[in-house]
Amino acid sequence: MTNKNNLAYLLLLLTTLFWSGNFIVGKAASTYDIPPFSLNFYRWFFAGLILLPFTIKELVKKKDYIFKNIGFFVVLGITSITIFNSIVYYSLYYTQVINGVLMISTIPVWIIFISSILNIEKTNIFQIIGVLLSLTGVIFIITKADIEIIKNLNFNKGDLTMVIAMFSWAIYSALLKKKTYEISQITLLEVVIITGLIFLFPIYFIEMNLGYLIKLEKPFFLTLTYVVLFPGLASFFFWIKGIAMIGANRAGAFLHLMPIFGAIMAMIIFDEKFMFYHFLGAAFIITGIILSNKKSLKK
Numbered sequence: 001m002t003n004k005n006n007l008a009y010l011l012l013l014l015t016t017l018f019w020s021g022n023f024i025v026g027k028a029a030s031t032y033d034i035p036p037f038s039l040n041f042y043r044w045f046f047a048g049l050i051l052l053p054f055t056i057k058e059l060v061k062k063k064d065y066i067f068k069n070i071g072f073f074v075v076l077g078i079t080s081i082t083i084f085n086s087i088v089y090y091s092l093y094y095t096q097v098i099n100g101v102l103m104i105s106t107i108p109v110w111i112i113f114i115s116s117i118l119n120i121e122k123t124n125i126f127q128i129i130g131v132l133l134s135l136t137g138v139i140f141i142i143t144k145a146d147i148e149i150i151k152n153l154n155f156n157k158g159d160l161t162m163v164i165a166m167f168s169w170a171i172y173s174a175l176l177k178k179k180t181y182e183i184s185q186i187t188l189l190e191v192v193i194i195t196g197l198i199f200l201f202p203i204y205f206i207e208m209n210l211g212y213l214i215k216l217e218k219p220f221f222l223t224l225t226y227v228v229l230f231p232g233l234a235s236f237f238f239w240i241k242g243i244a245m246i247g248a249n250r251a252g253a254f255l256h257l258m259p260i261f262g263a264i265m266a267m268i269i270f271d272e273k274f275m276f277y278h279f280l281g282a283a284f285i286i287t288g289i290i291l292s293n294k295k296s297l298k299k
Helices: 002-031 036-061 063-068 070-091 097-104 107-117 125-143 147-152 157-176 185-209 218-246 248-269 276-292
Strands: none
Touching (some): 002 097, 002 218, 002 248, 036 063, 036 218, 063 070, 070 097, 070 157, 097 125, 097 157, 097 248, 097 276, 107 157, 125 157, 125 276, 218 248, 248 276
């Protein structure tokens, strides 16, 4: 049992490390002028291509089920592939990695909130307070705890768009929990990738026609290799395996390592500074996450 737990912990540790690295690579992509929507398009195009030989048989076999539920799968594809990943890369053109990973770390709280609104799961007073505290933490980060920024509405657009990404992934995750599926998780990922790519392609085409072209040089190939193989595919498989071994609740706790890994790498690689408003935001976010995971008071 100990060896099994240790393997699960290692897989989940690598999962969060790779996902944190996605922010670092996304920031690096901005320094090399790699267009964010094009990067996301090629990331998922090649990830889907790699998965196709392993999923094609089930895709054909379950085609009637897939088309019957195509509207639901389209929503999953748009919220995760089309919006979330694109907006993360776009946001990192304008904001710090530390800002991004701290804001994204609130997603488990927003999943609970959205699940409650959609009647997927019931909420309690602790979770409501947790949502409010996490929101306060995000506000501290967006405003840099500076009243002048609020008065002048001088917000960093990267921070504002990261909020869109944050809610998009929370909606995707909440909806993902709503159904039981007649297809395997790997085929579900392939369906989500395909539907997301359909709606991402026009955005990629528009970006390209606006003159934001990918330079087929070493920085692009290295970036693409990382985002396809590590956060795109390896993390997905490690995450599923980790959950299967120790359960979703225990595995979910590892997500809170992302802001730690992301902040440390950002400070080392990009010389970003952990400011006082980051500390304030993190304090409220952590408190909100802890409260949101508490059960309701016993009667």
